[in-house]
Amino acid sequence: MSHTAHIPSHRKPRRSASKLAVRAGVAGGVLSTLAMAGTASASPAEPVAETTLEMPVLNLDLAAEVASAVTTAAENTRSAAVEGELNAQEESARSGAAAEAKQAKEAAQKKADEEKKAKEEADRKAAAERASRTAARQTLQSTSGSASGSGSGSGSSTGSQPxxxxxxxxxxxxxxxxxxxxxxxxxxxxxxxxxxxxxxxxxxxxxxxxxxxxxxxxxxxxxxxxxxxxxxxxxxxxxxxxxxxxxxxxxxxxxxxxxxxxxxxxxxxxxxxxxxxxxxxxxxxxxxx
The missing domain is CATH 3.90.1720.10 (endopeptidase domain like (from Nostoc punctiforme))
Known part of the structure; x- marks a missing residue:
């Protein structure tokens, strides 16, 4: 065998430039996103207040109390109206009674004045009558005395008497x-x-x-x-x-x-x-x- 037999290499195969570029772009985007997220987490966030409205639940007892209150208010209103009307009637009655009393007093005073005037007139007439009769009697006595003193007893004075x-x-x-x-x-x-x-x-x-x-x-x-x-x-x-x-x-x-x-x-x-x-x-x- 040849001493230069092929020994497998342990190096990773070279990646192509295009793959490296893609990976670099993805990594940059991830890093940018993380940077922005870090920045956002660094500033304190305003807590969002949430309001929850709870509707009252009416039970039977509360409904009865409400109905009773409404009835009481209506009754009080009616009573106040009746009392006001009664007060008005009483005031009218008092005014009418005062007017009638005033008229009665004026009528009584007028009647008293008329009676007083009539009495004074009657007294005046009676006094005039008495004075006239007294004068007539005095004249008659004087005439009778003169006639009896100068008369001859022939009764001539009798013929002059009424x-x-x-x-x-x-x-x-x-x-x-x-x-x-x-x-x-x-x-x-x-x-x-x-x-x-x-x-x-x-x-x-x-x-x-x-x-x-x-x-x-x-x-x-x-x-x-x-x-x-x-x-x-x-x-x-x-x-x-x-x-x-x-x-x-x-x-x-x-x-x-x-x-x-x-x-x-x-x-x-x-x-x-x-x-x-x-x-x-x-x-x-x-x-x-």
């Missing part, structure tokens, strides 16, 4: 009804505004007396003195209306009952009386019958 020429026969028919009624009231009280049956004022008595004969007279003395026709005081007949003052504005009236006498509701102190014409001479007379 009623001297009047009819003295008893009243009949309607006149009798008027006279009898008037005389039946003698002794009863005089009350301003009275129309019977227990008390009268002057015109109330005359009106009531004429009502017995079916005759309707005005209520006030002024109007009664304007009724019928005027008659002389020397020609009076039973049932004639006597008046004091001017006709149409008389302040007192009475009923002539014959015999030179009259019945009238004079004043609170005397009441209803029957008097002679000489007691208080009337101003005039009217005849309605």
């Amino acid at each position: 009623g001297a020429g009047t009819v003295t026969a008893p009243a009949t028919g309607s006149a009798a009804a008027i006279v009898n009624f008037a005389r039946a009231q003698v002794g009863k009280a005089y009350v301003m505004g009275g129309t019977g049956p227990s008390s009268y004022d002057c015109s109330g008595l005359v009106q009531a007396a004429y009502r017995q004969a079916g005759i309707s007279l005005p209520r006030m003395s002024q109007a009664q003195s304007s009724s019928g026709t005027s008659v002389s005081l020397n020609a009076l007949q039973p049932g004639d209306i006597l008046y004091w003052g001017s006709r149409g504005s008389a302040y007192h009236v009475a009923v002539y009952v014959g015999g030179g006498k009259f019945v009238g509701a004079q004043n609170p102190s005397t009441g209803i009386v029957e008097r002679s014409l000489s007691y208080d001479k009337p101003t005039g007379a009217v005849r309605v019958l």
Whole structure:
């Protein structure tokens, strides 16, 4: 054998340049990727906050409580509305009551003023009546004294007295009804505004007396003195209306009952009386019958 026999070589076979280039590129890419990853891991990363919303779970007890709360709130609202309405009604009622009380007070005050005025007027008329009668009596007494001192006893003074020429026969028919009624009231009280049956004022008595004969007279003395026709005081007949003052504005009236006498509701102190014409001479007379 030859001493130069072939011995297998232990060297790796040479790689081709193209394979080496490919491997070098791959290695570079891997190294670049690792470098970038290292850089990224070197800077601290911001932790990402995650929020998880948990929905409440309603059980039966909580639902019942919610329903009860809603019901209570509704009831409270209704109660508040009712209370507000009641308060408004109470306030309205108080306002109305105050207004009514004010009106009632004003009406009472007005009535009191009217009554006071009427009383003052009545007192004035009564005072005027008393003064007139006093003056008439004084005049009559003075005239009677003069006549009795200078008279010759022929009775000439009698003819000048009111009623001297009047009819003295008893009243009949309607006149009798008027006279009898008037005389039946003698002794009863005089009350301003009275129309019977227990008390009268002057015109109330005359009106009531004429009502017995079916005759309707005005209520006030002024109007009664304007009724019928005027008659002389020397020609009076039973049932004639006597008046004091001017006709149409008389302040007192009475009923002539014959015999030179009259019945009238004079004043609170005397009441209803029957008097002679000489007691208080009337101003005039009217005849309605």
